[in-house]
Amino acid sequence: MTPSKFSALIQSKCPRCRIGKVFEGPIYGMRKQRMHEHCPHCGLKFEVEPGYFYAAMYVSYAFSVAEVVSLGLATAFLTKSESPWVYIGVLFAAILLFAPFNLRYSRLVLLHYLSPKITYNPNYAKRDDR
Numbered sequence: 126m127t128p129s130k131f132s133a134l135i136q137s138k139c140p141r142c143r144i145g146k147v148f149e150g151p152i153y154g155m156r157k158q159r160m161h162e163h164c165p166h167c168g169l170k171f172e173v174e175p176g177y178f179y180a181a182m183y184v185s186y187a188f189s190v191a192e193v194v195s196l197g198l199a200t201a202f203l204t205k206s207e208s209p210w211v212y213i214g215v216l217f218a219a220i221l222l223f224a225p226f227n228l229r230y231s232r233l234v235l236l237h238y239l240s241p242k243i244t245y246n247p248n249y250a251k252r253d254d255r
């Protein structure tokens with residue numbers, strides 16, 4: 126059974142075959158996040174052209190703004206604090222905590238939703254060599 130586009134994105138699978146993993150290793154771990162250069166299942170080159178992932182910065186920026194605004198509002202509602210240090214502490218911790226998430230999912234959103242050249246092809250999913 127083929128995963129939907131969204132569940133392939135959540136599981137960080139390749140946008141073309143939805144089987145091969147885009148990243149090596151888990152999202153949170155002691156090791157640096159590394160991307161496979163090519164999909165281990167269908168061989169798609171993820172970095173379509175040099176510097177392709179610079180575009181993921183815009184997605185990452187949107188994620189960061191959404192996280193900081195919603196956490197800032199949640200902090201205001203929950204603590205009702207007027208001290209700037211509460212917000213600085215919470216938001217600084219959140220930025221560090223969300224950094225690996227933003228890196229991974231901004232690239233995945235770019236590959237799955239913002240790359241018109243890369244589309245799902247069920248023929249690549251059929252080859253069951255891995």
Ligand SMILES: [Zn+2]
Pocket residue numbers: 139140141142143144145164165166167168169249
């Ligand atoms: Zn693939």
